[in-house]
Amino acid sequence: MSEPKPLSATELRRRCDSASLPFESTLELEPLDGPLGQERAVEAARLAVAMRRPGYNLFVLGPSGFGKHAFVRQILDEAASSRDVPPDVCYVFDFSATARPRALLIPAGRGRELSSDMDKLVEDLRAAIPAAFESDDFRAKLARIEDDLRARPEKVFHEVEEQAKQAGIAMIRLPSGVGFAPVKNGEVLAPDEFEKLPEAERKILEKTVSGLQAALQAGLRELPRWGKQAREKVRELNREVTRYAVDQLVDDVSQRYADLPKVTAYLEAVRADVVDNVDAFRRDEDKSPLGELTGGKRPFQRYSVNLIVDHSAATGAPVIYDDRPAIDSLLGRIEHRAELGALVSDFTLIKGGSLHRASGGYLMLDLKQLLIHPHAWEALKRALFAKEIRIESLGQMLGFSAGATLDPEPVPLDLKVVVIGDRYLFHLLAEVDADIGELFQVVADFDDRIERTSDNDLAYARLVTTVALRDGLRPLGRDAVARVLEQSARTTGDSRKLSTRVRDLANLLHESEHYASERRSDWITAADVERAVAARTRRQDRLRERLHEQILRDTLLIDTSGQKVGQVNGLSVLEFGGFAFGMPTRITATARVGDGKVVDIEREVELGGALHSKGVLILSSYFAARYTRHIPLSLSASLVFEQSYAGVEGDSASLAELCALISALSGAPVKQSIAMTGSVNQHGVVQAIGGVNEKIEGFFDICRARGLTGEQGVIIPKSNVPHLMLRPDVVAACEAQKFAVYPVESVDDAVWVLTGLPAGEAGEDGDFPEDTVNARVLEQLIEFAVIGESFGKLVKVGGDGDDEPETQDPHESN
Numbered sequence: 001m002s003e004p005k006p007l008s009a010t011e012l013r014r015r016c017d018s019a020s021l022p023f024e025s026t027l028e029l030e031p032l033d034g035p036l037g038q039e040r041a042v043e044a045a046r047l048a049v050a051m052r053r054p055g056y057n058l059f060v061l062g063p064s065g066f067g068k069h070a071f072v073r074q075i076l077d078e079a080a081s082s083r084d085v086p087p088d089v090c091y092v093f094d095f096s097a098t099a100r101p102r103a104l105l106i107p108a109g110r111g112r113e114l115s116s117d118m119d120k121l122v123e124d125l126r127a128a129i130p131a132a133f134e135s136d137d138f139r140a141k142l143a144r145i146e147d148d149l150r151a152r153p154e155k156v157f158h159e160v161e162e163q164a165k166q167a168g169i170a171m172i173r174l175p176s177g178v179g180f181a182p183v184k185n186g187e188v189l190a191p192d193e194f195e196k197l198p199e200a201e202r203k204i205l206e207k208t209v210s211g212l213q214a215a216l217q218a219g220l221r222e223l224p225r226w227g228k229q230a231r232e233k234v235r236e237l238n239r240e241v242t243r244y245a246v247d248q249l250v251d252d253v254s255q256r257y258a259d260l261p262k263v264t265a266y267l268e269a270v271r272a273d274v275v276d277n278v279d280a281f282r283r284d285e286d287k288s289p290l291g292e293l294t295g296g297k298r299p300f301q302r303y304s305v306n307l308i309v310d311h312s313a314a315t316g317a318p319v320i321y322d323d324r325p326a327i328d329s330l331l332g333r334i335e336h337r338a339e340l341g342a343l344v345s346d347f348t349l350i351k352g353g354s355l356h357r358a359s360g361g362y363l364m365l366d367l368k369q370l371l372i373h374p375h376a377w378e379a380l381k382r383a384l385f386a387k388e389i390r391i392e393s394l395g396q397m398l399g400f401s402a403g404a405t406l407d408p409e410p411v412p413l414d415l416k417v418v419v420i421g422d423r424y425l426f427h428l429l430a431e432v433d434a435d436i437g438e439l440f441q442v443v444a445d446f447d448d449r450i451e452r453t454s455d456n457d458l459a460y461a462r463l464v465t466t467v468a469l470r471d472g473l474r475p476l477g478r479d480a481v482a483r484v485l486e487q488s489a490r491t492t493g494d495s496r497k498l499s500t501r502v503r504d505l506a507n508l509l510h511e512s513e514h515y516a517s518e519r520r521s522d523w524i525t526a527a528d529v530e531r532a533v534a535a536r537t538r539r540q541d542r543l544r545e546r547l548h549e550q551i552l553r554d555t556l557l558i559d560t561s562g563q564k565v566g567q568v569n570g571l572s573v574l575e576f577g578g579f580a581f582g583m584p585t586r587i588t589a590t591a592r593v594g595d596g597k598v599v600d601i602e603r604e605v606e607l608g609g610a611l612h613s614k615g616v617l618i619l620s621s622y623f624a625a626r627y628t629r630h631i632p633l634s635l636s637a638s639l640v641f642e643q644s645y646a647g648v649e650g651d652s653a654s655l656a657e658l659c660a661l662i663s664a665l666s667g668a669p670v671k672q673s674i675a676m677t678g679s680v681n682q683h684g685v686v687q688a689i690g691g692v693n694e695k696i697e698g699f700f701d702i703c704r705a706r707g708l709t710g711e712q713g714v715i716i717p718k719s720n721v722p723h724l725m726l727r728p729d730v731v732a733a734c735e736a737q738k739f740a741v742y743p744v745e746s747v748d749d750a751v752w753v754l755t756g757l758p759a760g761e762a763g764e765d766g767d768f769p770e771d772t773v774n775a776r777v778l779e780q781l782i783e784f785a786v787i788g789e790s791f792g793k794l795v796k797v798g799g800d801g802d803d804e805p806e807t808q809d810p811h812e813s814n
Contacts, residue, residue, distance in 0.1 A: 003758070004749045006713060006740035012726045014495035018482040018526075020454070021461065025523065026476045031466040035071045036459055036500050037450030045072065048442035049079045049362075049416065055441050057384070057417040059367075061426050062446025065503030068420050069321070069364070076319045076362045076418065083317035086360020089309035089411055090114065091347045093302040095269045101306075101347035103409040104262055108311035114263065115305035117253050118270075122300045124249050125274060129281040132245040138237070145233045152226050160215050167208045180209040242278045246271055270303055301348055308332065308352030309359075317361030322354035325365050326373040330355055330380060332391045334406050350408055355380075355389045358415045367421025371429070380417070384439050387413050449497040457485055460498050467506050473513045479526040484508065487533055490725040493693065508532055540579035547574075547583060552705055556643055558584045559672035560703050560712060566590060566664030568754070569675035570641070570656035571699060571714070573691035580691060582698025584675050586642040587653060589660035593784045593791070594636020618651075619658050621682045622747075626762075627778050634788030635781060637661055651679040652689035655715075659750055666776035668755040674742075675699040676715035676750060684747040688719040693726055700730050700739055708733060713740030715750050748774070 023029055034042060041060070048058035060068050088111025094102040106114060132138065157178075161171040170183045182197075182205045197205075250271045257263040274281070280299040311318070322329055332353035336343040354363060370376050375397060383389055388410040396405070419440065426443075430436050450456050461481050468476065476484070487508065491499040499505075509524070511532035516524045550556040558569060570587045573580055624633050639657050655678035663670045677695050679687045696714045703712040721743050726734075733739040744750045748759030751773050760772025768775035 003752050004742050006742050009731050009735040012724050012731045016482040016485045018479040021478045026465040029462050029465040032462040036463045041444040041446050044442050044444035045075050057440045059440045059443045060420045061423045065501045066446050067502040080317035080319050085311050085314045091306040091350050095273045101408045103411050111307045112312050115307045118305045122303050128245040132241045138241050164212050180212050239275050242275045246274050306348045309356050319362045320354050320358040321364040325370050325376050327379050327394050359413050362416045364418045367419050367425050389413050449492045452496050452498050474524050476524045480524045480529050483526040483529040494723045495725045496722050544581045560706050562672050563669035565669050568656045568660040568670050570653045571675050571677040571695035573694050580694050582695035584699050587656050587660050589639050589664040591637045591664045593787050627781050631785045634784040652677050655680045665780045666773045668773050670754045673712040678717040686717045686744050688717050692720040692723050708738040710738050715742045718743035718745045
């Protein structure tokens with residue numbers, strides 16, 4: 001085993017040679033046609049769009065900022081352009097069920113025509129019907145009915161009067177009614193003269209008068225029936241006149257919709273209702289007190305057409321994006337208006353939802369927005385399962401709605417739903433809702449990175465061109481594109497990858513554009529990009545500066561020179577508001593005789609997370625397997641992150657903790673000019689960790705502030721070398737041999753770099769070479785085992801007597 005060597009400058013940062021790019025500027029490049037590196041997602045999306053079977057709705061997954069919405073919109077627009085325009089959707093009054101408005105689906109563009117035709121029809125009826133009732137023919141017919149009604153009572157009076165004359169009785173019409181009186185010699189007898197008549201004659205006259213009164217009453221008893229007959233004749237006359245005025249107007253409209261049976265059926269219902277309610281057209285509603293309060297149009301609104309979806313301007317299937325998918329936004333709503341102190345509603349106040357507008361096409365929704373609006377997800381599922389849109393409020397869905405309300409006829413639903421969200425929410429929803437698999441059978445998962453190859457470098461350059469052209473930015477020279485490529489790789493934390501996060505790229509280009517405009521340059525250069533990257537870091541690093549300041553003032557204790565036993569500089573990553581930076585942390589270890597337990601103080605005080613605790617437990621297994629296969633592990637050790645006041649999570653410090661413990665056991669001092677990161681397994685193999693670039697740069701910044709000596713550096717897992725995309729200033733310092741990055745594969749490699757002493761490999765007998773760190777560790781553990789065994793014997797012997805054993809120093813017992 002040889003001593004690990006530091007990495008060369010070329011291994012610390014994979015540069016993009018601008019000379020290798022086959023263009024001078026982005027002006028020479030064609031924009032990218034589709035999303036970068038998303039072939040899998042594109043295939044899935046195109047499958048979902050092409051499938052016409054139920055359940056093939058689409059979930060698009062991935063973090064925000066990757067252009068998912070634009071990608072989905074592009075695919076849907078392409079598919080929608082080749083599909084037929086769906087019908088318009090109207091609601092009309094149902095004359096047979098006033099609380100249940102009827103839905104009409106009419107070919108695109110004809111819904112607006114029908115609405116306009118009905119408005120014109122009402123206007124024409126309001127003019128034609130009063131005119132018809134003002135005609136001479138109507139007046140003459142009405143007069144005949146009235147004359148006939150008046151003639152019938154007169155005929156009765158005349159007949160009774162003739163009977164009275166023949167009987168010598170006069171019929172006298174008085175203001176209060178009709179009276180009868182005897183006549184003698186052509187004159188009506190006065191009451192006193194009537195009393196002078198013989199009694200027999202009086203009785204005859206009284207009987208005659210009674211008969212005449214009965215005859216008159218019998219004739220007049222028919223008056224109500226005659227009135228009813230007259231009114232019926234008037235109504236029939238009104239209907240006849242109305243039909244004469246209405247039929248031609250309605251027929252003209254019906255002929256234009258002869259190919260739509262539901263519309264013609266509706267027009268027939270309108271015809272019948274107008275005839276039955278002709279009085280509304282004969283009155284001047286606009287000038288009535290109620291008409292003034294309600295706008296004068298309420299009686300005629302029943303003949304209006306409420307066009308809730310108008311596709312008159314469409315050239316293909318609709319593509320709708322609903323950014324607020326609440327229940328009323330999805331399903332539609334029924335509005336109310338205040339009228340005479342009460343809230344009222346009618347079918348003209350029905351408003352369509354995004355499902356209505358998207359039916360026959362495609363609907364885009366955000367998963368997060370869908371879930372934060374109460375019951376919106378359930379409403380969407382119910383509509384998809386039922387294949388119809390039923391307009392309901394949240395209160396109606398929950399059974400809280402009181403009182404009568406409209407119940408519009410459901411509208412058939414036929415559409416493709418695309419829900420866009422992040423993976424966490426999708427998988428969480430899939431765990432609790434089994435309906436996802438039935439309704440959303442296709443998932444398009446966006447990849448956040450692609451391989452960094454020469455072909456992909458060129459494709460990424462075309463993406464840069466696409467964003468620049470889309471946003472009207474200056475062209476980029478190839479040196480600027482090369483710097484953007486390097487920054488993209490740094491964003492992924494892997495020199496072999498490129499980020500597909502379009503939003504981050506656009507932000508970087510816009511900020512670079514700003515600095516290019518300050519220079520009044522026609523091009524964006526690498527210097528502009530570098531300045532934008534530095535400025536972004538500057539805006540976000542206030543907290544990092546404060547923590548570095550605490551270290552440089554020795555408030556937070558971090559040594560960058562000298563040597564210490566049992567003390568190692570570990571490295572961690574802090575992230576606030578999307579800005580991550582590395583920080584060194586002092587890790588110390590102590591060792592003594594014990595029962596083989598390694599105490600993690602962070603865990604004991606509940607500051608250590610599960611992964612961190614797992615890493616510490618691995619240390620005990622490593623010591624037992626490496627050093628004490630044939631002797632008991634009589635070790636008690638303590639590990640602590642000094643000046644750590646927050647939780648510790650992750651196992652990336654387990655290598656540093658192990659090295660600190662090895663130093664404490666062997667007495668080999670550790671170079672404080674070296675920091676380290678990495679996890680370790682039970683066999684001492686060093687494993688990769690995250691945030692390697694930030695960790696190296698965090699320790700480098702502290703060392704540079706105190707002065708680079710050429711002895712400072714960082715130990716990292718060798719498996720993290722491909723992830724290195726260090727800042728140019730760090731690379732320059734390493735190239736000048738003022739700083740170093742050491743890749744290690746095992747604990748022994750790390751110990752050699754930290755102590756300057758070989759760790760030593762065990763021979764066939766299990767012993768390590770003399771004057772090696774591992775030999776010292778083994779020697780110390782053997783000593784602990786002997787001491788532990790001797791102490792155990794003393795305790796056992798003392799325990800056999802009746803008296804308590806005297807306390808002795810275990811060293812003296814040897």
